[in-house]
Amino acid sequence: MAQIVFAAGAPHAPAIVGLFDKAPDDSRKVVTDTYAAITNELRAAKPDVVIAFANDHLSNSRITFYPDFLIGTAAKHSGPHEWFQEWIGCRDYTAKGNPAVAKSLFAGMTRRGVRMTVREENLKFDDNISVPVTMTDLDKTDITLVPVLQNCTVPPFPDAERCFEVGHALRDFIEKDLPGNMRVALFGSGGLSHEPGGAKYYKIDEDFDRRFLELCAGGDHKALLKEITVERMEEAGTGGTAEVLSWFPVMAAIGECKGRSFGYTGWPSFRCGIGGVIWDLKTKQ
Amino acid sequence: MAWEKFNPNLAAHDLVQDMKWNPEIRKEFKQNEKAVLDRYPLLPEERKAIEERDFRKLYDLGMHPYLGGQLSRFIWGNDAGKGAVEASNKLVASLQGHTRDIPKS
Secondary structure (H helix, E strand, O other): OEEEEEEEEEOOHHHHHOOOHOOOHHHHHHHEEEEEEHHHHHHOOOOOEEEEEEOOOOOOOOOOOOOOOEEEEEEEEEEOHHHHHHOOOOOOOEEEOHHHHHHHHHHHHHHOOOOEEOOOOOOOHHHHHHHHHHHOHHHHOOOEEEEEEOOOOOOOOOOHHHHHHHHHHHHHHHHHHHOOOOOOEEEEEOOOOOOOOHHHHHHHHHHHHHHHHHHHHHHOOOHHHHHOHHHHHOOOOOOHHHHHHHHHHHHHOOOOOOOEOOOOOOOHHHHHOOOOOEEEHHHHO | HHHHHHOOOOOOOOOOOOOHOHHHHHHHHHHHHHHHHHOOOOOOHHHHHHOOHHHHHHHHHHOOOHHHHHHHHHHHOOOOHHHHHHHHHHHHHHHHHHOOOOOOO
C-alpha cells in the first residue's frame, strides 16, 4: 500500500517573495520559519511524489469553460508563466513531473465519482505553484510533482464538504491504486484571508486566519467544517480566501491529525494573511 | 463585491485572459487600446468603464474581481516591487472612492 508520508498547507501570496525585503522582521520570520520547516520536513519524509492542490486563479481556462480540478500530466513543470514572472519576482524553475501518477490520479478519481480534468502541456503556473516550488527548491530535488489546479474562485466552486469528499477519494486512490512502495506527499497551496482585486485588497481578517490555523492544527474535522464554511471564507475576503479550500482535500486524505503552525502575520502589504500548517501523521485519531 | 452581481458572460473576461496569454496583445493595448477593445463584443457601458478606469462600475456590471485585478495591472504595472503596488492602490481607490485604506509603505 502506498503511503502518505508528508502533508502541509501554506500560502503562496506573491508578495512574500516580491515584498519580502520590505516587510517588518516579525513578518519575514513567519515566512522564513514556515517555508524552512516545510522544506526540511518534506525532504526528511523522502517522498517520491508530491501532489499539490492549488487555486488555478483563472490562469489556464476561460471563465466560460472552467474545470474544478485540473491535473497537469506533463513530464516537466516549468514556470512561472511569462506574464507572472515580473509580478512574483521569483526565479524560473523546472520541476520533475510524474505523468504515470498524474494519469492514474485522473482515472482513479473518475472511478470514485470525482470529475477531474487533465492537460498534457505545461500548465500556466502563477504564484499558485511557483511560490511553493521556489521557496522549497523542490526543483532541485528528485521529488516529482503532480499539480492539481483547483477552482476556488469561479462560482459555483467545490465547497468545503465537496473538497472533503475529494480528499476521501484521494486517500482511497493512494492506498489502492498507487504502487505499494510509493511514498506520497500532499500539499495544499493557498490562503489565508485576502481579497485580490477587490475593495478589501488591503484588509486581512486576522480573526479568521488565526482560527483557521487553530482548527487545522487541532485535527477535529467536524469542528473545522462547522466553522470554516465558504460563507465565512467569502466574508474574510471575497474571491481569495476560499483558496484555503486547497487544504481541505489534504486534510481529508490524511484523516484527523494534529498539526503545527509556525507563526502568523497579517502585514497589510502582503495583501494576504500568512501562516502554514504541517500535520503530524502519526497523531491520527 | 458580492457574487450576486457576477456575470460570466462579460467579454471583458476574455480580454483579460487573452492579454495574459499573449504579450503581443498587451503591447498593442498599451499603444492602441481602442483597436484592441474594438475586437471584443463589450457592452457599451462595459467598454466605457474600461476606458474610464471605473472598476466600481465594472464590478457592478459583473466582472470577476480576480480578472479585474489583472486588468488593473495591464494598465498600471505588474512588477513585484513597484508597479503592482501602484496598480492595486489605484484599483482600491477606484472601488472605494477614497484612499484611506492604502498603506503608506
